Amino acid sequence: MNILVINPNSSEEMTRSIRAVLERIKRSDVVLDVVRTEGAPPAIQSATDAALATPHVLKRVREANANGVDAIILACFSDPGLEAARELSDALVLGIQETTLHIAVTLGHKYTILTPLAKRIASKERDVRRFNVEPACASVRALGMTVSETEADPKRTKERILAVAREAIEQDGAEVLVLGCAGMVGYAAEIEEELGIVVLDPTSVAFKTAEALVDLGVRHCKRGLYAMPAGYGARN
Amino acid sequence: MNILVINPNSSEEMTRSIRAVLERIKRSDVVLDVVRTEGAPPAIQSATDAALATPHVLKRVREANANGVDAIILACFSDPGLEAARELSDALVLGIQETTLHIAVTLGHKYTILTPLAKRIASKERDVRRFNVEPACASVRALGMTVSETEADPKRTKERILAVAREAIEQDGAEVLVLGCAGMVGYAAEIEEELGIVVLDPTSVAFKTAEALVDLGVRHCKRGLYAMPAGYGARN
C-alpha cells in the first residue's frame, strides 16, 4: 500500500518532522511518502495562506493519482483544498482535521481543540461547524504562543499546554484534546498521563485511518459531490 | 463611491453580461468597475475551478485595495475565496451567495436555489449549511440544462425554469427563488409575474447591498476572523 502525505506548506523542516512521526507508527507493509508543497507559503496560518497553497497541493494530488497512490493525506489542520483534492483524486483523500474530529467524538463526551494563537480560534470554530462536529465540541482554546515560541521554549510550552488543557477539562468538560498544531505533538503522552484524558495527534489519526480504509478498499464517493470535474480529465 | 465587481472566471462574455445588468441598477453616484479574472478557469463549476481561480481573485482584491476601492463584490454564486479576500481587504467584500441568502430568508418562509445541473446540488447544500441559512432552505433544485444549453434555447429554458419553480413552490413550500446561475437572470420578471413569488438575482442583490453598506461606512470586521494575515502587509 502506497500512502502519500502532502504537507501543504513549503517547509522542509515540518515535512521532516511529520515524516519522523509517521515512520514510527506506519505498518511495515506501507510505503510512505511525505512531501512538502513547493510554491506554497512556508506555513498555513490564514485563509489566504490556504488559498495560495491549494493550487500547488492539487498539482501534487494529480501527480500522485497518475503514479497510482492508494491514499493521500493533507497534513495541515485546516484541511486546505480538501474538497477539490477529492474531486481530482480517484485515490482516497483524507483531511487530518475532518478525520480526527469524527474519531474524537466517539472517544468521549466532548473534545477541545488546542490552537497556537487566539486569532485562529474563530477559524477553527467555523471548521467545527463545517464538519458537523459541533454538538460535541467543548471549546477551541489557544496556547498564546507562536509555533516558533513553542520550539524555542519547551518548558514553557509544556506548562502552557497543561494549563490550557486543565481549563478545557474543568471549565468546558473536555474529555478529548485535539492538538491543532504540530509543535504540541511531542507532549501528548505526558498530557495524557498527567490529566487522564485522551490526546489526539491529527496527522497520526488520519494516517492510521487511511491504512484501515485502504485495506477495506474504501475511498470517497466519486459519483456526487466529489465527482471528477469537467475539464480535468481522468487520472492523468 | 467606487465598487469593483470581480467575475472570478476568465470569461469576457459573462463579464460583459454582469456589467450590463449592474449598469442598469447602479446609482448614478457609483463608479462601477466589472472585471474578469485573468488566469482563472473560463467558468467556476467545481471546487477545483474555485480553488484555481482564487489566487488570481486575491491578486485583484489586493490591487483594488491599493487603488482605494470602497467595496468589492465576488460575482460567482459559489463565493470563491470569500474568506481570504476579506482577510486581504480593508474595503468591504461581499459574496453574492452569502449576501443573497441572508436577504432571502427575510422575504418569505422558505427559499429555493435553482442551479443548472443536478451535479451541483450537493455543493450548494453544503454552502447553505456553511452560511447558516439552512432552516429556511426549502430545496436546491436543478434545471437539468448546461449554461450553454440555456443560452442556445431560450424557449426551453423558460419552460424549465417555470416547471422547476412550480415544483419548488408546490412540493417544497418555496416563497423565494434564488437564481444560482447567470443564464437564468433574464427570466426573473416573468417568473415573478406568473408564479407570484419573489425572484432574486444574487449579483444584483449583493451589489445594491454594497451600495447601502458603503453609505453607512460599514465593512467586515478587521479584528478577528478577517484580520489581515501575517506576511501580507497592509493595504499595499
Add this chain to the structure above:
Amino acid sequence: MNILVINPNSSEEMTRSIRAVLERIKRSDVVLDVVRTEGAPPAIQSATDAALATPHVLKRVREANANGVDAIILACFSDPGLEAARELSDALVLGIQETTLHIAVTLGHKYTILTPLAKRIASKERDVRRFNVEPACASVRALGMTVSETEADPKRTKERILAVAREAIEQDGAEVLVLGCAGMVGYAAEIEEELGIVVLDPTSVAFKTAEALVDLGVRHCKRGLYAMPAGYGARN
C-alpha cells in the same frame, strides 16, 4: 421612492431622534416620513407593550399602503407586529432587528447584541432563535442602565458601553456589535474606533437595506406566509 418609518411607540422625542439619524443617511431621491404610533405605549419594553402597540402599528401600515408607500420600516428592536404587517402590506416591510442580524452575520465571525437592561436578555435570545441567526450569536449583554439613565449620564453610558463591548469581544468572541437600543447610537463611531470592531445601528441598517431593495423592485413574498389574510381586503 417613499419610505415610511414607523416608530411603534408613542414617544415624540424618540421619533424625532430616529428622523434626525435617518435624514443624515438617506439618499437625496428618497422621501422619508417618520411617524410615531398614537395609542401605543410610550416605549416597547415587554411583550405586553409590543402586543398593545401592534394594532395601532397595523393601522399605520394599512394607511401607508393606501397612500402608495414603497417600503415600511418598523423601527423598534423587537420588530413588533412584523408578520402581521407583512400580511397587510403590499409594500416591502422590514423589521430592524431581523434585517440587521442577517447583515451582522456576514460581517464577522460572531455578533453580540447590547440591550439596556438584563431583564430583556431572555427576550432577545428568543428573537435570535426566531430569526435563525443563532449559530453566529456570541451573546446578548446588558448595559445595566435604563434608557433614561443613558440620556441623563452620557459619560457613564459611554464607559459602560465600552466595558460591556470589551467583555463581548474578549469573553464571547464578538466581532460585530448590534446596538439594541436607540440610546446607544451616538457612541457607535467611538466604539468602532477604540475597539476595532463593527458597530451596527439597526434602524440605519434596515433603512439603507430598504432603499436597496426598493431599487431592485424586491418586496416580501405575497403568496405564502405573508399573503393578504382573509377579511382584510386588498390595499385599501
Add this chain to the structure above:
Amino acid sequence: MNILVINPNSSEEMTRSIRAVLERIKRSDVVLDVVRTEGAPPAIQSATDAALATPHVLKRVREANANGVDAIILACFSDPGLEAARELSDALVLGIQETTLHIAVTLGHKYTILTPLAKRIASKERDVRRFNVEPACASVRALGMTVSETEADPKRTKERILAVAREAIEQDGAEVLVLGCAGMVGYAAEIEEELGIVVLDPTSVAFKTAEALVDLGVRHCKRGLYAMPAGYGARN
C-alpha cells in the same frame, strides 16, 4: 381549582363547543369557565387576526388574575399573545399548541400537525420551530377544507382526515397526530381506532395539563422572561 379557558376569538359557537368538550373531561373539583373574546375577530386565521385579538385577550387575562383564577388556557392553536399573557399573569398560563407539542414528542417517534388549509402550513412550521419541537416534527399537512366546509360535510371531512393521516403515517413516519383545528376533534376516536396511532386534541391536552400543574402548585417563572412588565402594576 378555578380554570379559565379563553377562546381568543369572538365566536359564541366555538366557545360553546370548547366548553362542551372540556365539561366532559374536567375533574369534578374543577370550576371551569370558558369565555369568548369580545372585540376579537370571529376566527384566528392569520397573524393579523392574532395581533388584533391579543389586546382583548390580555384584558381578560388581567381580569382573571384580579378574580383569583388558578390557571388560564389560551384555546387557539396559534397561542395568540402567549408571552404577553404570561407577563401579565401570576396564575399559570398555558398555550394549547406549545403544551400539546411538548406532550406529543414524548408519545411517539414523530408527530404531524393537521391544519385546515394549505395556506397555514408555513405559519405552523414557524411555530414548530419557535417552540423547539422541530426534530420530532414529521410534517404539517392540510385537509384542504375550510372550517365551515368541515362543518357542512362530515362524511367528506372524515374521509379527508383519514386520507391525510394515512399520508402522514406512510410518507412522513408520523406516530402522533395533533389536530390543529377544532372542526376535526369529533373524529379523533375513529382515527385512532382505524389507523392505530395517537391523536391529540390540543385544548383537551392543555386543559388536563393545567389541572395537573395547578395540583402541584407550578406556574410559569415570574422572575425572567415572563416577569410582570413595568407599567402594568401587580395583579390588579
Add this chain to the structure above:
Amino acid sequence: MNILVINPNSSEEMTRSIRAVLERIKRSDVVLDVVRTEGAPPAIQSATDAALATPHVLKRVREANANGVDAIILACFSDPGLEAARELSDALVLGIQETTLHIAVTLGHKYTILTPLAKRIASKERDVRRFNVEPACASVRALGMTVSETEADPKRTKERILAVAREAIEQDGAEVLVLGCAGMVGYAAEIEEELGIVVLDPTSVAFKTAEALVDLGVRHCKRGLYAMPAGYGARN
C-alpha cells in the same frame, strides 16, 4: 385509575420516600402502587447500573400490563429502559426525566438540571440532547455532594442547593430548576420562595402528567417506534 411507579433500583428506603411524596399529591381516585426493583443495583449512578437494572424493570412492566395497570412511571432521573418498557407496555409509560424536561421548557426561558456529583454532568447533557430539549437548557450543574452526604447534612445541603441555583440563575439565565436527585426534593419550596424561580420535582411532575393523560385515554403510540417487539407476545 391504577398507576404503578417503578423505582428502578432495589432500595426500600428510596421507594418509601417516593411513595410518601406521591401519596401527598395523588388524586383520591387514583390507586397508587410504588415498587422497588428486586435484582437491580441499590442506586442508578451509571450507564452500567441502568443497564443491569433494566431487565428487572421490564419484568415489572410486563407483570403490570398483565394486571391491567393504566400507567407506569419509571422513577429514576435517567429513565432507564424507557424505550423497551414502552415496547412491552400497552399501558402508558412515562420517564420522569423526559416528561419533566418537556414541561420545564414551557415554564420559562431556560432550565437548569441539578445533579449530585459533577461526574454525572456529561451523562445528563447527553440526555438533554437525546430528548431534544437542548435549546432551552441553561446548564447542568452539580451540588458536589453524594446522596448520602445530602441525607447526613441537611443544613449544608440547603446551602449548596441555594448557592448552585444562584449560579444557574445569574450565570446561565436559568428560570426553572429541575431537581435531578431525590435528596433535593425536600428543599424545593424554600428555593422557590427565596429565589423566585420555578422548581420541579420530576417524579411529581411525571406522576401528575400520567393522571392527566390517563384521564384523556392517551398513551404512547403502539404502531411504530414502540410497537410490541417480535417474540414477546401480547400483554401477558
Add this chain to the structure above:
Amino acid sequence: MNILVINPNSSEEMTRSIRAVLERIKRSDVVLDVVRTEGAPPAIQSATDAALATPHVLKRVREANANGVDAIILACFSDPGLEAARELSDALVLGIQETTLHIAVTLGHKYTILTPLAKRIASKERDVRRFNVEPACASVRALGMTVSETEADPKRTKERILAVAREAIEQDGAEVLVLGCAGMVGYAAEIEEELGIVVLDPTSVAFKTAEALVDLGVRHCKRGLYAMPAGYGARN
C-alpha cells in the same frame, strides 16, 4: 494485538458469519476472537432485545478486560450497551454503528442506512440523532424483507438492495450506503460497481478502525462520561 468481537446475540450462525468476514480482512498480527452472547436473544430486533442482551454483553466485556484484550467491538448495528461497556472497559470499545456513521460522513455528501424492515426505521433515525450525524443523513430506508427472507432468496435480495439503493441515490442524494444488516454484506461489491457509490459494512469498518486506534494507543476517555462506575471495581 488482541481484538474481541462480541456478537451481542446468541446466534452461532451469525457469529460464524461475522468471523468469516473479519478473518479475511484482519491484519496478520491481530489475534481475533469472535464470540456470541450466551443468554442474549437470538437476534437484536428491538429495544427490548437490546436491553435483555446488554447484561450478558457486559459480562463478556469484563471478562475480556480481565484477560487483557486490546479492543472490543460490539458487532450489532444498534450498538447495544455501548455506554456501559465503555464504563466497564479499560480497553477501547467501539460500536459498529457509531464508528461507521462517523466514517461515512467523511466519504461523501450524504449517506443512507439500509435496514431490513420498515418498522426499524424510527429506531435508526433516533440513533442517527443520538450519534450527532444527522446533518449528513440522506435517509433510512428499508428493504422490506426479513433477515431470513434475505437468506432464502438471494436473487430477490440483490434486486431489492439495488432498487432501494437507487431510490436513495436519486431521491435522497445518497453517496454512501451503510448496510444496517449482516444479510446484505455479500452484495456490497456488486452494488458499488453497479451504482458507483460507496458501500460500507459496519462490522468491517469498525474492526479496521480498532486496529488503527490500538496501533496508536488510543482508547476512549476513562475520566468523564466513561469513567469506571462506583461499585464495579477495576479491571477484574
